[in-house]
Amino acid sequence: MTTPHLSAVRAATTGLVAILAALGVGHLVAGLLLLPAASPFLAVGNAFIDRTPAPVKDFAISTFGTNDKPALLVGMAVVLVLAGLLIGLASRRTVWPGVVAVVVLGIVGALAVNEQSSGRLGLLAPLGSMVAGLAVFWWLHRRARPAAETPQGGVGRRGFVIGAAATSVGALLAGAGGFASARRIDVAESRRGVGELVPTTPAPPIPADAAFPELGTPTFLTPVADFYRIDVNLAVPQLRAEDATLRITGMVDEPLELSFDDIRNMTLVEKTITMTCVSNEVGGPYVSTANFIGVPLLELLERAGIRGGAQQLVGHAVDGFTLGTPLDMLRAAGDDALLAIGMNREALLPEHGFPMRTVVPGLYGYVSATKWVTELELATYDVKPYWVERGWDGQPPGIVPIKISSRVDAPTSFQRLPGGDVTIAGTAWAQGRGISRVELRLDKGPWQAAELATEVNPNTWRMFRLTTALPAGQHTVTCRAFDGDGQMQAEDRLRLINPGPVPDGSTGWHSIVFTVE
Template sequence: MTRRRGFASGVLAAAAAVAVSEALAALFNLRESPVLALGQTVIRLTPGGIAEAIIGVVGTKDKPLAVASVLAAILLLGGLAGLWWSTRRTWSIGLVIALVVAAAAAVIGRPYAYGAGVIACILAGLVVVAVLIALQPGEAVTESGRREFLRTAAVIAVATVIVGGAGELLGSRRRRRQEIERVRESLRLPTRGVAVPSGVDFGVKDQPRWLTPNDEFYVIDTVLSKPLIDPNEWELRIHGMVDREMTLTYQDLLDRGLKDAWITLCCVSNPVGGDLIGNATWSGVPIKDLLEEVGVQAGADALLSTSADGWNCGTPLEALMDGRDALLALTMNGEPLPVAHGFPVRQVVPGLYGYVSATKWVTDWEVTRFQDFSAYWTQRGWGPLGPIKTQARIDLPRGSAEAGKVMVAGVAWQQQVGISSVEVRVDGGPWQKATLAKVPNLDTWVQWTWQWDAEPGEHTIEARATNSEGEPQTSKIADVLPDGATGYPGIRVSIT
């Protein structure tokens, strides 16, 4: 058996094992396959700095990258097992066992672990061994042996595709996703489409709208497979440092009535001038009302919220009790929350970055103290409080423009504080005051525009915002770690 053939047989064995594990996940009605469980474990164990660097490079494509990386690692390790099979059989089998143990541990470590998932891992390992036995029977390298190898490999490859395809077609997750979408679309919530306030959108061509459509709103989370939760099965448990523990259902929230609020959300991973930010109208139940109902005990300063997938964050209680529009949201832009944005229920808290406030698919609240826990991102190096910083962004012009009157436009924000002015400068010259649009409250971004008499050449445009308390945006350049990027946004423009 040549080294090339040995490696190829190992890769094919690993691919067959992945296909079988996916099919078994569908057969056993698992919420997550072993491959996805492995991917989630990789994400969980990735240090904060590395995770941030990856997000900075690939943005919202980090989840497909994680799955692709896990699959590539499985195939490469399978190839290594194939290389060793003829000459170092014990090492090869040991590697297969190590992969099975790692996958089983990943499955067991998930919030909704099932014994059937471990069985799928074990059977996948047996498939690897069976394929290696079939493809490397130990015969000498001959022409007839080569033809037999190709025939057997072709049969296994076809079977792998069929089994993998059947797993996808018959997958319980596919059926569940379709079922949840039907439930979501059939909901008739007591909400209405909230009209965009007058004067908030300049209507400048090619500038992003003041209202961000749901399908354009940024999505950042740590899940490879979004939780699929029927609202009739959803519950939120409230416990910890409270006078009265309480469990809420979806209908309980509806019975309390829903409040509408325009709120801009942004991610702490958003670089200066970045697009991990969006503005929408949210409808939900004020969090303050619920916390008052359960009775927060003296000494508590944090709310530890946990998602259905096990992700958690700590939110300062002060930000939830000071009267701002902190909501347990059920709708986004007048319709039930999309699954990607937390259906059926998520948190929305203006003035804080999402990593300390915006828990999607939320199912558990513990009133506690910051000193008593370490949440998902804070234990990876992010700050515990996460207040929004004063920021501006330049959206126009893009790349190049013709000499003469050129529209420079963008947005600025600091939720819970508001923006009083935005200034623009070209090539390090004097700051020029931009025109601001209207806003309905202090919790949304504001559009701004400035007319530039552009002359031919290469130019740099910068912007800075000043908040309503008179504090200007800082020029100090800082990375997103530990609590948000700072600096002036700048773009290069070629004027012809």
């Protein structure tokens, strides 16, 4: 006698609800363990990010901006929904294809969690996820069988719907419980406990004419909440200041271990620094400026004693991420390179590395900015940090200083302006060298020197403006900048990371089109 198949609807629903239950329970267990990164859903997402080729990462950033991670999570959710439906449909005759599929997904989750440095305890989350998925799939599959096929006589359509709905609600509540449990790590309260940060050596005041926000440029200091964020984390690492320690290890005379309070009580300095992401497009938004407060990195390293032969400083983050800064470039930055604990006179936000991070001006973030840092290791180039393991060059001459860049902030693209004088305003930067000149070209006319705002220091951006009369019609404005050495910004446009293993950053003159009425 042929075994009756489950209906397509019941089979697909069984697979989908089982996947939902697995995700919810996995997230709940990770939350109860206070290991949010051990959630199989997040761990697999982070593992996917780790294996994504640089050009694909850049495409995601350029397409979705800072919403690249929510876009990935949505994409993963869609894939898991489809996987659940297919698992169910493949199990219409027998439960075993679904059982095997759930086990395989559980193993994938466990491998991802293990890779994300959550420790053996973190493996309980994918284990719980797999057990929940198997139990729900087996139970619903039996309830979905026709009445004549089971000793209990089946449960009927209504009973199956109630069981599936109740399980789905339970899975959603479990996931919500995971989020709530993870919040027991009260980073917000810890951050408030740091209090206002007043440096012993403050940065010079920002001149009133250092920016032209009334004309459309950013304010000179970026509000902390608006500072750009680019990293590899789907979930922001949660580390309280009172639990944080900084170890200085590797090629040192005497390893050190410092608590956050030890660092908080040191002589704090304040530096005004503009940071830029290597993935910033021509004219892009991933550049921001803040008054960073902290302790000079070299001062800390010299306490431990830098041994001869050390070539790079490898920063280790609480989530296992590593980042390497060439020691020669760190020394060239001098006292401007910081172990930072604050921005704009307040503690770092969790998104920006609370409680501690590194900041080295003049270098792109992928070799200068370890957020959530817990260890500074002096090493040779034999140690391969995160990006070097993924094919990027991590040592000179491959590492280049931040390239000369400029952009037009106002007018905006395709803006329509009233007739009369038109003011063009924008921003330029070449950290470490400063900006000495900016020129603008209107349509195919000659280059004209723009008026520069007051320079704050060579490690920060510099605003510019030009007012001119233009006839009615469509116009194109192009900008180019010159650094403090007189070097002109490259004209050829190269998007993001050039071909090959060296992340160069984008180059090219920024242009926008607008209309005068």
